[in-house]
Amino acid sequence: MSWYNEAVFYHIYPLGLTGAPKQNEYGEPVHRLNTLLPWIDHIKEIGCTALYIGPLFESVGHGYETTDYRKLDSRLGDNEDLKNFVATCHEKGIKVIFDGVFNHTGRDFFAFKDIQEKRQNSPYVNWYCNVNFSGNTEYNDGFSYENWGGYNLLVKLNQRNPDVQNYICDVIRFWVSEFDVDGIRLDAADVLDFDFMKQLRRTAEEVKPDFWLMGEVIHGDYSRWVNGSTLHSVTNYALHKALYSGHNDHNYFEIAHTVKYLQNMGDLDLYNFVDNHDVERIYTKLSNKAHFAPVHVLLYTLPGVPSIYYGSEFGIEGRKERTSDDSLRPALNLADYADAVEKNPCTALIAALGKVRQNTPALNYGSYAELMLTNRQYAFARDLDGVRVIVTVNNDDNAASMDLAAGNAAEYVGTLTGEKVSVENGRIHVTVAGNSGNIWVPTGDMPEYKPVEMNAKAPETTNTTVKADNADQTKEEAAATVAEQNTTPISQALKNAANTDSIKETVATTVGNSDCTANASEKAADGTTSNTTTASEPASEKSQITVDWSKSPEDMTVEELQAGILAKMANNGPVTDQMKKTVYDNIWHDSLVNWLKSFR
Structure with missing residues (x-):
């Protein structure tokens, strides 16, 4: 057994927690990461034994448009700050994993800059997917390329290129030798090339005993990614959805069914969570705030590795906005929560559950x-x-x-x-x-x-x-x-706490009515449509849904996105019941938006 089998994770989005500027001016380092050093004692106090922190490395804005994989983002400090931060975590008995953003780079990454300068003569042309010198982009590069998620700010790496694979593996070796990191969370692992992941696994086994690879996967059979040749774990979005909706609907059958569904995939140590930097805070998501208690009891006791997203142990709120995730990634001052373990019932519960988890091997x-x-x-x-x-x-x-x-x-x-x-x-x-x-x-x-x-x-x-x-x-x-x-x-x-300032504290301003995990029963807004498509669905599951193609995918409801994906599939051939089930099982708005955009 390994350390991660017994871990309780804490998750920090550092650019948000430190209040870093939204855009990187690439100036002198500002040592904001050091302001997080007091959080290490807090993490330990509430019973967490591991920290997932990221993205950390030099980037343009939100952290996922990487400019330099070997340099701490200058908005957070320098490499010495990161080295000291990890060492302090280790002194306190806390393992650390970084965010590995290996699907794509930012446009300021050295390889892309070389293509801009040398065009066809650049040795890095094949580092990216489908670079076409007959095309163009809104940046007027004089060439086009495959992006990630529909954003040309994110240039998709060619993961099948051995040079790219070797470069990323060298980055992992550097992170271990320079910072002594204990593992990596792979961003958007559900679209990583499987041979590339196998190479990452071989590198993980080389660099450090029990080096942990955990991938971000939204839906599907998790055993495709979690096995002896690819990853050790993936994000458990299936349980995430069941935990909040099973309480909002007073339906424990949904949660129990999800547990059985996951067990049928095999003996997988999945990364369990109730919120993170991409989804609404659990305290916002729950219709009855008192359900915070049973939700977290289940998070800490069902099979898998539990994780707490920074601030949620205090019961703060955060609503998903249509155009920004800032409300999910707020700056917090730890001093404002100095007595939380004693005075805040949410924090006291999380601390108690952490202690129980550490002392009860059967839960691991x-x-x-x-x-x-x-x-x-x-x-x-x-x-x-x-x-x-x-x-x-x-x-x-x-x-x-x-x-x-x-x-x-x-x-x-x-x-x-x-x-x-x-x-x-x-x-x-x-x-x-x-x-x-x-x-x-x-x-x-x-x-x-x-x-x-x-x-x-x-x-x-x-x-x-x-x-x-x-x-x-x-x-x-x-x-x-x-x-x-x-x-x-x-x-x-x-x-009682639901009526106190500490729990009612709102760190988000609601814009529109967007919900990253919108319920599948949400109906499309009324409106005039000029071009519509109807996707057939199993009669036992849903009625027919009309897609207004004049809307952007971001403005569609979950049901419209599902119907749109099925319509696109139908254009390419017969749509089987299994294909329909796969679409309907995905109820995550952002994932469906990216899926719909992937059709050409």
Whole structure:
């Protein structure tokens, strides 16, 4: 087993967190990265053991138009600052991975500048895809080229060129020798060439033991990327979507189904998250803010590697805007959250979950077994070496009781409340507060856990029991009848906190009504259309959707984008049911926009 199997990640977008200017003037270094040094102690305090930070290297604007892979962005400082930052993380026991932006470069990258100067005589012409000296761009280069995502600012690298492969592998070697980095998150890995990824994997095994490669993948069979010859992990967007919509819709069946769907792909250690620098903050996304608690209990206990995006441990908000991601990537002052672990219930919960995760091996390595499932209550076990850890969550406003198959122990303790329950006839009977969750571990051999202090007390309640032994039985059971509303330190404090400045703090100004993960039931806006296409869909799933081709892809709804992609596919030949399913399974707006733009 490796360090990443046991990691709890913290994710920082450094240009945003440090408040760096939006455009790089390539001037003298400004040592903003050093302002993040105090965050390292915070990361450790809330129980995170690894940091994903990036993009870091010299670029034009948002960081993904790389100018120099070997130089820290001058808006953040110099290479000595980055070397010191990583060393400080390592001193605190925190692993570090960088963002690897290897699909494309910016136009200021040396190879592209050489093509601009020498044109056909440049030795770097074949470093990029489809350079055409009979074409042109809006930059009036006198040649055209394949870009990434429809943006000529991002020039697509030819990953099949051995010179490009060798160059990128040398960059990785440099990052290890110069900065001692522990792994790389590969940007847009779902469009990386597979032979190129295999070369990256060979380099990873060469440069450092347990060097971790994690890729950004939006949808599809993750086992295509996660295997012995390519990547160690990918982003788990499937679970991300299920976690927020399963709570907003009071539908734990969606989450449980997603877990089974992922398990059918194999034993994959996926990178789990509830928000990141590309999607809305989870606190914004949730219809009921009190669901912050059960969402994060699941994030830390379902199979995979959990990750927290900077600021979300404080319960801040951030809404996806139509033209900018700035609201998702705010500058924060850590001093404003100095007492958050003690006074902010969201932060206290995250810190408690981090401690539980670190001290409970079954949550890292244990097998998964569903114990109980209704729309509003869900329980499962993580089993390892004869130790059964039980997780219970409840998205209802009222408390619910559960009767669950236990492991070989005499007593269990709820790690988030300190409550102890006896095992009787191989089962435990537990109460889960409304909009809350708990992690039950055997007492004795397991560490003693301190309850999360939330400055509220749970009153006595009477509950009707929901009993289930296995998944087959739960499907036949009706939803639990729950008693009068119960409160616990976790659930009540989160509800109270929804009215406080610390949780209601908004770091985004909403522009329009754009949602990066818009619900698939969202309807297209009314409007006059001059050129429309209708894509046929399975009758059991959706009605026919009309596409207004006068709209830009960015202005289309998720359903319009799906219908547009199917229409484009139909122009190229028959559209199979599997092709339709692949399209409908993708409900991420940005991904669908790029997909639709990929058709010529």
